[in-house]
Amino acid sequence: MSTTPTVMNQSKRSPQSPVQAESTVTLDPPLMDAQTAIAIDSFNAYYGDFQALHDLHLDIPEQQVTAFIGPSGCGKSTLLKWCNRMNDIVPIAYATGTLKVGETNVLERGTDVVDLRRKVGMVFQKANPFPKSIFDNVAYGARLHYKISRPELFDLVELSLKKAALWDEVKDRLKQSALGLSGGQQQRLCIARAIATGPKILLMDEPCSALDPASTSRIEDLIFELRRQFTIVIVTHNMQQAARCSDRTAFFYEGKIIEEGATEDVFTRPKQRQTEDYVTGKFG
Amino acid sequence: MTDPLNQQLEHRSDGQRKMFSSSFSVICLLVSSLAIVVLATLLFSIFVTGGTWLNLEFLTASHRENNPEESGIGQAIVGSLVICSICGLVALPIGVGTAIFLEEFQPRRRILRMFHGLIQLNINNLAGVPSIVYGILGLTAFVYMFGAFHSIRINGQPDYEIGATYSYQVKTLGGQYVKFPARAKLQPTIEIQDSRTVTDSSGKRFKLNVFSPIDEESTLAKTRSKSVIRGTQAQLINREGADLYEAATIDGRSFTFPAKPTYSQFAKILEPITVTGPDGKSFELNVLSKSEAIPTDELVKARSVFADSPDPNKRSSASIFRENSFFHMHLPFSKSVLSAGLTLALVILPIVIIASQEAIRGVPQTLREAAFGMGATRWQVVRGAVLPSATPGIMTGAILAMSRAIGEAAPLLAVMGGVLGTTNHLSSLMDRTPVLPVTIFKWAGDENQGFEHLAAAAIIVLLAFLLMMNSVAILIRHRYEKKLA
Numbered sequence A: 001m002s003t004t005p006t007v008m009n010q011s012k013r014s015p016q017s018p019v020q021a022e023s024t025v026t027l028d029p030p031l032m033d034a035q036t037a038i039a040i041d042s043f044n045a046y047y048g049d050f051q052a053l054h055d056l057h058l059d060i061p062e063q064q065v066t067a068f069i070g071p072s073g074c075g076k077s078t079l080l081k082w083c084n085r086m087n088d089i090v091p092i093a094y095a096t097g098t099l100k101v102g103e104t105n106v107l108e109r110g111t112d113v114v115d116l117r118r119k120v121g122m123v124f125q126k127a128n129p130f131p132k133s134i135f136d137n138v139a140y141g142a143r144l145h146y147k148i149s150r151p152e153l154f155d156l157v158e159l160s161l162k163k164a165a166l167w168d169e170v171k172d173r174l175k176q177s178a179l180g181l182s183g184g185q186q187q188r189l190c191i192a193r194a195i196a197t198g199p200k201i202l203l204m205d206e207p208c209s210a211l212d213p214a215s216t217s218r219i220e221d222l223i224f225e226l227r228r229q230f231t232i233v234i235v236t237h238n239m240q241q242a243a244r245c246s247d248r249t250a251f252f253y254e255g256k257i258i259e260e261g262a263t264e265d266v267f268t269r270p271k272q273r274q275t276e277d278y279v280t281g282k283f284g
Numbered sequence B: 001m002t003d004p005l006n007q008q009l010e011h012r013s014d015g016q017r018k019m020f021s022s023s024f025s026v027i028c029l030l031v032s033s034l035a036i037v038v039l040a041t042l043l044f045s046i047f048v049t050g051g052t053w054l055n056l057e058f059l060t061a062s063h064r065e066n067n068p069e070e071s072g073i074g075q076a077i078v079g080s081l082v083i084c085s086i087c088g089l090v091a092l093p094i095g096v097g098t099a100i101f102l103e104e105f106q107p108r109r110r111i112l113r114m115f116h117g118l119i120q121l122n123i124n125n126l127a128g129v130p131s132i133v134y135g136i137l138g139l140t141a142f143v144y145m146f147g148a149f150h151s152i153r154i155n156g157q158p159d160y161e162i163g164a165t166y167s168y169q170v171k172t173l174g175g176q177y178v179k180f181p182a183r184a185k186l187q188p189t190i191e192i193q194d195s196r197t198v199t200d201s202s203g204k205r206f207k208l209n210v211f212s213p214i215d216e217e218s219t220l221a222k223t224r225s226k227s228v229i230r231g232t233q234a235q236l237i238n239r240e241g242a243d244l245y246e247a248a249t250i251d252g253r254s255f256t257f258p259a260k261p262t263y264s265q266f267a268k269i270l271e272p273i274t275v276t277g278p279d280g281k282s283f284e285l286n287v288l289s290k291s292e293a294i295p296t297d298e299l300v301k302a303r304s305v306f307a308d309s310p311d312p313n314k315r316s317s318a319s320i321f322r323e324n325s326f327f328h329m330h331l332p333f334s335k336s337v338l339s340a341g342l343t344l345a346l347v348i349l350p351i352v353i354i355a356s357q358e359a360i361r362g363v364p365q366t367l368r369e370a371a372f373g374m375g376a377t378r379w380q381v382v383r384g385a386v387l388p389s390a391t392p393g394i395m396t397g398a399i400l401a402m403s404r405a406i407g408e409a410a411p412l413l414a415v416m417g418g419v420l421g422t423t424n425h426l427s428s429l430m431d432r433t434p435v436l437p438v439t440i441f442k443w444a445g446d447e448n449q450g451f452e453h454l455a456a457a458a459i460i461v462l463l464a465f466l467l468m469m470n471s472v473a474i475l476i477r478h479r480y481e482k483k484l485a
């Protein structure tokens, strides 16, 4: 097994501008004028000798919510993590093909991952606030990337917390430890923290799987509110959630995208047997 | 094959199993209480043997040969603390740095990963190496530096050295030591041929008189006029109605001093007396024995040396004299505090690395992901997310490692020898010093029975240090656990 790290074969795609509306892959886009935020082409991902994703083609449109669904282990998180190169932490992980965020192929060796992650924020399955104050948690990213004055920082923190619908609950305890928040609050704090660096894209990996129904619905509302400001990609095992809050859905199975399209179509008029079985819960 | 879950299996006797279980716990209890009893006995006997010897004097005095009553561990405590500080200052940054490198900077290339694994394997193995082996390693690596440099010359200057000032020192005819700065290439001794500027013991600078060997010892008229030879006879005279004694000084000037009624006709002058000179001024008379040479002026003698002399005792050759500043260092490090500290650092380095790795591994991966996901660089992740959470664990590990270092005797015996006491106090990194464990070792084996008590007392002090460090470690862990919760 060769250990070619993140080798890139330049895409066979014509030097097509990502600004151009995408109409080849998606047969029935809900918003015809949507531009492509993430363009995935001939994408393969490996963990050592194991190939986790096989020859993916997918375009994720801007300012919409795209849901990844599929059974456990089918590679949803793997694709999500490659979108902001979080797989760099895993020494044995590498990928081939193209994965363009805006104009740049992020799989390229020279990619500035720091800048990429500023533009492509991530929210994880388990809320992972730093053991610091609520304020410092939200300010963390801004402090990493920007020279920012104290009052500006306060404004930014307030704005981010308001966007994440958490401000009213924590405005009197900003100095307290973030670990004292409830699970749902912590997850919204993580969303606020991701928003605070000013990303264009938000990746969410099962953000509600550890939460109770009440917190889940708050986060879903939040996703609904945020979807015209950010491009959101959400991984979920909850079919209702995917149906409720996403514009487009991609169904993964054993490392391949079986079906991709407008959420309504995928759920009500699936073209593939596997998709139908999965969304109707007949999977087995 | 039959399904073992659905099979009717014969039950084992319940009573027998319970018997076994309970007798096993009794055995465990016995064994562990035996260990505690042994420890308690040990502590008790140590306190009985050494407890009464423990006092302030013992804690501050230094070792006296054959004199347990006045011996103490002052130098040993200072030595142990200094060596442990050096050890900590060296081992902590390197150890924590290595742990961070191994845990947080795992390479992607296969060859580098193998190199990484090799380092890890080595560290794990090194943790089990007996400390005396490190002692021998320290001896070759630090004390002799693989013989790569000239060994330290007695009285001479090592090849690579900082922090030392050299001067020549010479004894004057008056018995005073004077010195003058050494320049250029140093020789162990030089012949003084011409006059030069020197400094005396009080720090005053002056020009040194240099006589040729054929010169007579200098005499000064002023001194001679105020001296008599011991046994000089003074004669009683009567001048203007008063009884006086009169005698002559060496250079022939006469003087008088009052005679008391009890004085006999003749008096031998055996002690210095106050006399009056021909000019009427009174002064203290120098009295020399007959066998002594003609008196010379002390001021002159103190400032004079012979250029050369057939008499070797009077030959004025200056020997080299070194003054060390606290940062005095040379290559190789030779048997010194620095070698000892570095060797101990080697001993505890694997422990520090492994403890720090554990602490770093204990930091939840989600924290790293959070920081990376926000666009933190590797270093920002380490600095901002990993280290703050790992610090209590690292500190505890470090303190426990230091408490191992403070109790090590074997490697120190190898790199410093069994020093019990030094005449000079520890003033530079190149000095040698006694330390607690070595002192205990030497005292316990001393022929003089009294030192056994001292060894016990020193053990109590060492145990107190260990206890202190361990409690600090526990305190830190406790404190941070609360803070993070």
Ligand SMILES: Nc1ncnc2c1ncn2[C@@H]1O[C@H](COP(=O)(O)OP(=O)(O)OP(=O)(O)O)[C@@H](O)[C@H]1O
Pocket (backbone or CB within 6 Å): A047, A050, A052, A070, A071, A072, A073, A074, A075, A076, A077, A078, A079, A090
């Ligand atoms: N760090 C890793 N090292 C090796 N293999 C991995 C690693 N992470 C994931 N995999 C493998 O890659 C495949 C895809 O994993 P991934 O986490 O992307 O699945 P997923 O679709 O997110 O599953 P789930 O819904 O359970 O989260 C799985 O077979 C998994 O075993």
Ligand SMILES: [Mg+2]
Pocket (backbone or CB within 6 Å): A076, A077, A078, A205
């Ligand atoms: Mg997953």
